[in-house]
Amino acid sequence: MRVPESWLRSFVSPDWTSDEIADRLTMAGLEVEEASPAAPPFSGVVVAEVRKVERHPNADKLSVCEVDAGDGTLRTIVCGAPNVAAGMRVPCAVPGAVLPGNFVIKPVRMRGVESAGMLCSARELGLSEDHSGLLALAPDAPIGAGIRDWLKLDDTVFTLKLTPNLAHCMSVFGVARELAALSGAELQTPEHPPVAPAIVDKLPVKISAADLCGRFSGRVIRGVNAGAPTPDWMRLRLERAGQRSISALVDISNYVMLELGRPSHVFDLDKIHGGLDVRWARKGETLELLNGQTVQLDADVGVIADEKAVESLAGIMGGEATAVSDDTRNIYVEAAFWWPAAVAGRSRRYNFATDAGARFERGVDPATTVEHIEYLTRLILDVCGGQAGPIDDQVTRLPERAPVSLRTARARKIIGVDMADSTLTDAFARLGLPARLQGDRIVVTPPSWRFDLQIEEDLIEEVARIWGYDRLPQRPPRAPAALMAWPEARRTVSRLKRTVAARDYQEVINYSFVESGLDAQLGLAPEGSSAIRLLNPIAAQMDRMRTTLWGSLVENLRANLNRKAGRVRLFEVGRVFFADPAVPAGPAQVHGIAQPRRLGLLAFGPAVDEHWSAAPRAADFFDMKGDLEALAGEGLTVEAAEHPALHPGRSARVLLEGRPVGWIGEMHPAHQQALELPQAPVLAEIELDPLLAAKVPVYREVSKFPPAIRDLAVVVPIDIPAARVLGEIASAIASVPAAALVKNVRIFDEYRGKGLENKEKSLAFRLWMQDTARTLSDADAADAVQGIVGWLADRIGARLRG
Template sequence: MKFSLEWLKYFLETDASVEDVAAALNQIGHEVEGIDGPAERLDGFRVAEVLTAAKHPDADKLQVLSVDTGDGNPLQVVCGAPNARAGMKGVLGLPGAVVPANGMELRKSAIRGVESNGMMCSVRELELGEEHDGIIELPADAPVGQSFAEYHDTSPVFDVAITPDRPDCMGVQGIARDLAAAGLGTFTPVEPSEIAGDFPCPIEIRTDDAEGCPAFYGRVIRGVDNSVPAPEWMQRRLIAAGQRPISAIVDITNYLMLAFGRPAHAYDLAKLSGAVVARRAKNGEQVEALNEKIYTLDDSMTVIADDAGVHDIAGIMGGQHSGVTETTTDVLLEIAYFDPASIGVTGRKLGLASDARTRFERGVDPAFLDDGLAIMTSLIQRICGGEASEVVRAGSPPSEAMTLHFEPDLVRRLGGVDIAEDEQLRILQALDFDIGHKQIGDGATRWQVTVPLRRHDIEGTADLVEEVVRIHGLDKVASVALPRAEGVARPTATPQQALERKLRRAAAASGLNEAVTWSFLPLPDAEHFSDGAPLWVLDNPISEDMKAMRPSMLPGLLLAAKRNADRGASTARLFEIGRRYFRGEGGASDEKPTLGVILAGEKTPRGWATGKAAHFDAFDAKSAALELLEAAGAPVGNLMVMGDAGEQFHPGQSATLRLGPKNVLARFGALHPATLKAFDVDGPVVAVEILLDAIPAKKGNGGFARAPYAPPALQAVTRDFAFLVPFGLPAGELLRAVRGADKKAIIDARIFDLFEGQGVPEGKKSIALEVTMQPGEKSFTDDELKAISDKVVAAAAKQGAELRG
C-alpha cells in the first residue's frame, strides 16, 4: 500500500520526519518496503516566466519563447503548447533534467534550426496527472527561479506491506491511528455529518442474498457535472498511491477506498433499468468488467444487477456498461458489506484480483457504511454539484461487537514485558478499544474490553496482549534464554536431516552455490520432467506459473540458471536439496528427498593460454555425482554405470549410477537439446539428480560412524594392464570386474589411458588400467603377484577384454 506523507498528515497531526515515520511503522508491524522521494525526480525543473512568445520561423505549430528562470539571463526555448504565451508562469525543465514520464534526458538542441535550452512541461510529463493539452500554468504569484519540487510541496511516498490480518490498516486513516497510538502524533479522524436527502430515492435498492451481501446501502445524486476534474489535492494523493486519475466521481470512490479502506461504487443512473439488487448470479450469466474482459458466472457468486442483467461482480469489480462517464448527470452511489469468504471464493474462481477484492475478502469495517456514504456524497456535491436523495438501507451489517475480559497482568505473563496498567489502558483506547468497568478481585485487575467491529483479527485476550506489546515496542522485550535441562543434550536431528546437512556442506565446499527455488512449477515445465507420472496440480495456485508440484529438482534450478544468464552471469554452479512430489498409492502424497545440481555456462573463462572458454560436460556431472554420493556415505566403489537417465538427458552423454541393476541412486549428464529449447536456455548444460532416499543407511550414529584410521605397515604395489575391449563396453564395467578380481588384495583400480587407432583392431579400443594391491602382514612374493595378475586378466576376459601383447 502506498501513501504520501502529506496524506498521512491529514489524519495525523505530527512533526515527525520521514525517517521517524518509517521507523515507527516498522516498529509497530507495518513493514516499510520503500520510500519514494518525488522531489528527486523533479530535480532540474524550475518555476519560470515566459517573457516573450514569437512564432517559429520554420514551423506553424511551434513558438520561440524567452523564459526567465530568475537568474537574470533569459533562456530561449522552443515550445509547441497552444497555451504558451507571454506573461504566463510555468515549469521549465533545464538541460540535464530527466522527464519523469518517459525518462528522456533534456539537452540543449536545435529544433527546426532554432536553439532550445530545455522544455516547458505539461502535467502528464511530470506525472502529476493526465492533462496534456498544454503546459502547466502556475499562479501569478509563483516565485520565479524556485525549485518546482519545493514550490509544489512534493511529499515523500511510503510503500508499506500490510499483513493480511490487518484490513483496518488498508486505508491511510487506519495507519494514522496506529502511529498515533505509538506516540507519533495526534490522531485526527474524519467525522462526517449526515446529509439529509432532498427527495426520495427514485430507484429501488434491495439485497436478495443476505448471506453474500448482508447490507446494501445507496442513494442517488442528480444534476452532477462529472466533466470537471478532481481537485489537484485529490489527484496528487491518488497519484502518490499509484492510481491514475480518471474522472471526478471515479476518483472520489478510489479516494474513499485508499483513505478509509472502504471500497464503493458509482453507477450512471441513466444506464440502469428497474431495481438494483444484490443477488446470486445465474449459472452461465456473463458480465463485461471494467478491465474490458468478459466473465462467466455461476450461482455461488454474488452480483449487483438490475432488470436488464448483471452490472457488477459484487465486491470485486464493477461492470463496463453502467460505469460513469464525463457526460453522466445522475449517479447511484452504492456502498455495501459483502461476506469475506464469498468474495474470496468468487475471486479465485474467476482469477480476478482487484483493490476492492483485497479489502473485502479480508473484512472491511461493517460500521462504516453510513459514514462512507456521507463522505462520498459530501465530496461529490462539493466538486461536481448536484442534490442528493434520501438514503436507502437494505439489510443490515454485522453489529454485535466482541467483548473480552482482559487482565493487564497477562502482558507480563504472555508478552514477557512489564507495562504499567495506565499505559496499557492508553494504548488500547488509542486503538479504539472501548474499556468498560474494571473488576478487581482475587488480587487481579480485570477489564471489560469491547473490540471495534473493524478489528477482525482480534479473537481472544492473547491478541490484546499482542496489541499492547506491539505498540509499546517489540524491541523493548528482553531476550531471555530458555531454561536448559541438566546433562548432555540429546541429538534432535534425524538421520535424514543429518545427511542433508552434511551434503549441503559438501556441495558448498566443492564450489557449488545453494539455490532455494519454488516447489511449484508452470504446468508445461513440470510435465517435461514428469516421465509420464501423474502430477500434483493445485486447484488454487498462487499463479498460473506455480500450478504444479515439482516432480524433479532440475526444472527450478534450470530456470534459476536461465535468470542468471539473462542478467549476464557467465557461469552457474547451483545445487538444491529439497523434495520431489508424486502421487502415491490411493492418491496419497509421496515426497522424496532429492539433491539437484545444475552446471551451466563457462567451466573456465577464455584466456591467452587456453583460447576459447571451456564448457561443462558429462564427465563434470559424473564427477560431481560421485563426490556427493561419497559424502553421503554411498558405496561408490560398488556402483554400476548404466544408461537410461531419462528423456530429459542427452542419450549419448548421460547415465545413471546404480547399486545393483534396479536401485538407481543418481542420474547425471548433459541435458537434451529439446530440454534446453523447452526452457529457452543456451547450452550446453549438465545436471545431476541424486535420490537421497535410495542411498542405503549405515548402521550406528545415524549412518556416519567412522572407523579409526590405521595406515598399512607395508607399501602398496601397482601394476599396469592394457586390454583390448569391445568398442561398446563401458569402461566402468571393466573397472568393476578388475576391482572384484581379488577383493582382499586389490584396493583400487583406475583408468589412465584410452587409445583408438593404428594397431588396434576395428571395433576395439585399448584401455590401460593401474591396479593397486596392498599387502597385509607380509610383502607379496612374485608368485603371489602373478596369481593376482592372472585373476585380473581372467576377470577382464569375462567382460570380453583381451590382454594386449
C-alpha cells in the first residue's frame, strides 16, 4: 500500500522527519518497504506557457512552438506531442536540464529547425507511464516556477507491507491513527456533516441474506455531470497512492476507499431494473464484470441483483451492465458492511484480486457507512453537481464486540518489561481502545474498526507495538539448553540432504499447494486415501495439496528448460498429503490427514557434464538407481512394477529391507508429450523416514591371507531377475557352511542366445572367498561354489552353465 506523506500529514503531523516516520511505523509492525520521493531526481524543468504553435516545415508530425519559460525571452522548441496547443502550460526542460536516467538536454537542430529545450510528458519526468502527450499543468501555474516545487515532487511516498491482521491500517487515515498513537501528535479526525436531501427519490433495496450483508446504506443522486474533470488535487493524491485516474465518479469512490478504507460502488441508476436485492447467487447465474471478465457464479458467492439480472459481486467488483459512463446522469451510491467470511477467497476463485475485496475479507468498520455516504455525496456534488436524495440505511446484524481481558502480570512477563498499569492503559488510550482497570486486569472493548482484537495475546501485542519493538530489552534465554546426543543409528535430514547434494543434485523448496490436473496425473494415492482439495486456494493454479513431489519438480524442470538449461538434477525433501480417516489426531498430525515425508529426485539431460574424457549419454534409470543405492546402502533393491506416471517398461518399485518405500523410473511418454518435454526425465520418490536409518559400523577382523576368486555362471529362467538370484546367493552364504567363506559377490555378465533355450539366460557372478586364519585351498573354493550351485538348483531351478 502506497501512502503519500503529504496526505498522511493532513491528518497527523508529528515533529518527525520522513525517515523517522518510516522507522517508527516499521517498529510498530507497519513495515515500510520503501520511502522514496514522488518523482525520481531531475533538475532544470520549469513551468512554461506555449504562446504559438506552427507546423514544422519539414515534418508532418512535428510542431514548432514559441515558449515562454519565464526567463524574459521566447524560445523556439520543436515538439512531437499531439496535444500541444497555444495557451497551455507545460513542463519545459531548458538546455542544461538533467532528466531521469541522466538524460541531459542540449540545444539541437531537428529537421532544419533549432530547438532550445524540450516540452515534457509525465513519463519523461518519471511521474507515470503516460506518454500520450504533454503533461498539462493548471492554467494558474506560475511561469518560470520549478516543477519540483510547484507539483511538490519531493513529497515522500511510503510503501507499506501490512500483515493480514492490520485491516484497520489499509487507509491513509488508518495509518495516521497509528502514527498519532505512536507520536502523541494530535489526530485530525475528519467530520462529514450531512448533506440535506434536495429530492425524495429512493431506490428499493432488500437484504435477503443477513449472513452476507450486515448493513447496507445508499442514496440516489440525480443530475450529475459524469464527464466533469477530476480535481487536480484529487488526481495527484490518487496517482501517488498508485491509483490511475479513470473518471470523476470512479475517482471519488477510489479516493474515499484510499483515504478512509471504505470501499463503495456507484451504479448508473437508469440501468437498474426495479430495485436491488442483496442475496447469494443462484447456481448457473453469470455476470460480466467491470474488467471485461464474465464469471460463472456459485451459490456461496454474494451478489447485488436487480429484478432482471445480477449487477455486482458483493464486496468485490461491480458489473459492466450498470457501470457509470460519461453519459450517466443519475446514480445510486452504496456503502455496505459485508461479512468477511462471505467475501474471503471469492475473487481468487475467479483468478483476480481487488482492493475492495482485500479490505472486506479482513473487515471494514460497519459503524461508518452512513457518514462515509455523506462524504461521498459531498465530493460528488462538489465535482459533478446534482441533487441528492435521503440516505436509505438498513441494518440486519452487526458484529458483536466482546470485551477482552488482559492480565497485567502476564503482559509484563510476556513483554519482558516491568511496565506500570498506567503505561498499559495509556497504550490503549492512545490507540483509541476503550479500556478500564479492574483489579489485576485491564478490560478492553474493541471498537467497531478493530476485527483483530479477540484474545489476550492480541492486547499484549498492541502494548508492545506502541511501546516499540526496538525498545524491548535483549536478554539471553533462561531455560537450560542441554545438548542431547544424536543416536548413531539415525542420521539427520540435513545430513541426508548433504549426501544427495554430493551426488550432484540441487535442492528446491516448493509450495505444498499444487495444480490438481498435473498432480492427479503424476500422483498415486495409497489405498483407502484420497487427495485434499482446498476450499480457499491462494491462487487458482494451487487448488490441491500435493500427493507427490514430482509435480513441483517437473514444473521446476520446465522453468529451467525455458531458460535454456540443458542438464537439470533436482531434489526436494517435503511432505505430501492425503485424506485418510484412519489417521488419529496427535501432537504433530491432524485427524484424517496423512502427511508422510518424502524424498523426490529428478534427473534430466546428460548423465555427466560435457567433458572430453567421456562420451555424452543421457541420464537413465540405472543412474538414478545408483544414486538411491548410495543413499540407502545395500538394503535397497528394486522390482519391476507399473506406475501411472512412469514408463511401463522402465519403472520399478523401490524396496528397502524388503519393504516397499517408493518408486523409480522414466516419465510416461504420454506425460512427456503433454508437458512438451524434449526427453523423458528420470524420477524417484522415496519415503524419508526409512532413509534416515544409518548403519552402525561393526568391527570385523581383516584377513591377512589372499582371497580365492572364482567365476560362477548359472542358467536360470528368463523371467527371474538378477536381484533375486543375488538374494538367493546371499541366503546360501548364510545357510550353507561351506559357502560361508564367500565374502563378496558381484554380477558382471548376462548372456542370452546360442546354446541356451529361448526362455533361458545365463548370469555370471564373481565370488571373493577368504578366511582370517589360513589360506584357502582349491578344494575349499570348489566346495563353496558347489554349495551355492546346489542351493540355487533347489530354490530357483538354476543349473551350472557348461
